[in-house]
Amino acid sequence: MRAIDTSLPPQRPATKTAEFKPSLLLKEDHHLCAGCGEPVAIRLILEVIEELELTQNNVCILGHGCYGSFIMLMDVDSTLCLHGRAPAVATGMKRMRPGVAIWTLQGDGDMTSEGLAEIMQTAARGEDVTCFMLNNGVFGDTGGQMTASSVIGQRTKNTIEGRDAGYHGNPIQLAEILSQMPGAGYVARGSVHNAASINATRKMIRKAFQRPMDGHGLALMEILTMCPTGWFVPPGEGAEYMMESLGKVYGLGELKDAGAASDDDSDD
Numbered sequence: 001m002r003a004i005d006t007s008l009p010p011q012r013p014a015t016k017t018a019e020f021k022p023s024l025l026l027k028e029d030h031h032l033c034a035g036c037g038e039p040v041a042i043r044l045i046l047e048v049i050e051e052l053e054l055t056q057n058n059v060c061i062l063g064h065g066c067y068g069s070f071i072m073l074m075d076v077d078s079t080l081c082l083h084g085r086a087p088a089v090a091t092g093m094k095r096m097r098p099g100v101a102i103w104t105l106q107g108d109g110d111m112t113s114e115g116l117a118e119i120m121q122t123a124a125r126g127e128d129v130t131c132f133m134l135n136n137g138v139f140g141d142t143g144g145q146m147t148a149s150s151v152i153g154q155r156t157k158n159t160i161e162g163r164d165a166g167y168h169g170n171p172i173q174l175a176e177i178l179s180q181m182p183g184a185g186y187v188a189r190g191s192v193h194n195a196a197s198i199n200a201t202r203k204m205i206r207k208a209f210q211r212p213m214d215g216h217g218l219a220l221m222e223i224l225t226m227c228p229t230g231w232f233v234p235p236g237e238g239a240e241y242m243m244e245s246l247g248k249v250y251g252l253g254e255l256k257d258a259g260a261a262s263d264d265d266s267d268d
């Protein structure tokens with residue numbers, strides 16, 4: 001057996017991550033915080049777009065949040081819009097280009113706090129668009145304030161003693177609400193806290209693109225993402241903290257799949 005010298009740190013990385021970079025990512029690095037879950041979620045989305053051969057046939061509409069900086073890193077036709085309004089912009093684009101996969105990239109603050117009317121009305125109309133909500137339970141970009149999705153007891157920058165139901169109200173569980181609406185054909189919640197969840201989320205993202213393209217109405221794909229900076233926890237503790245807080249309230253899995261009967265996915 002070959003003895004490994006452990007007296008020094010490794011002189012080369014264990015994995016050459018650059019070799020696995022999706023083609024739709026322009027660079028291997030990003031500007032988000034260490035331990036942030038958003039780059040993982042975005043990477044998964046880009047990989048699925050490539051797999052589904054939508055590379056030349058998709059448009060992304062970004063809301064406002066830390067994920068917004070990826071507009072410079074994705075080789076995808078993209079546009080920014082006013083905070084929370086992405087589903088409305090997506091509606092216009094889809095109606096002009098029905099054959100194109102139109103997707104929004106939003107956060108919990110963007111979608112559930114600032115843009116609640118837009119996502120609800122877009123679901124009510126049954127628009128064939130894919131809406132991603134990266135849910136970290138805070139307005140990460142502005143410093144970690146409470147959003148409509150922060151859970152009871154969650155410590156945020158403006159709920160230092162924890163969110164209190166009586167004073168701050170209860171969280172809005174948007175996916176559960178949309179799953180009751182006829183115009184929303186696919187509603188699922190994934191997470192990026194460990195390898196198994198990343199794998200399961202990737203499969204759900206596939207359907208989140210496929211169902212609207214097959215005319216089943218709006219897809220809401222929520223993904224729980226770590227925000228150690230906004231939660232005031234060390235980067236390495238983000239995943240565990242997330243599942244002890246958001247993970248207790250926001251159950252993972254598919255909430256609705258109107259196209260399940262016509263599913264020919266062999267990898268499920």
Ligand SMILES: Cc1ncc(C[n+]2csc(CCOP(=O)(O)OP(=O)(O)O)c2C)c(N)n1
Binds near residue numbers: 066134136138139
């Ligand atoms: C109308 C409006 N209100 C507030 C802001 C400030 N703002 C920019 S990003 C952001 C936080 C977004 O939070 P979220 O969508 O959850 O994304 P995260 O940063 O957590 O990924 C806020 C409040 C803004 N740009 N426009």
Ligand code: SF4
Binds near residue numbers: 032037038228
């Ligand atoms: S503040 Fe939170 S969401 Fe924003 S980049 Fe940092 S860890 Fe990610």
Ligand SMILES: [Mg+2]
Binds near residue numbers: 109135136138139
């Ligand atoms: Mg957020």
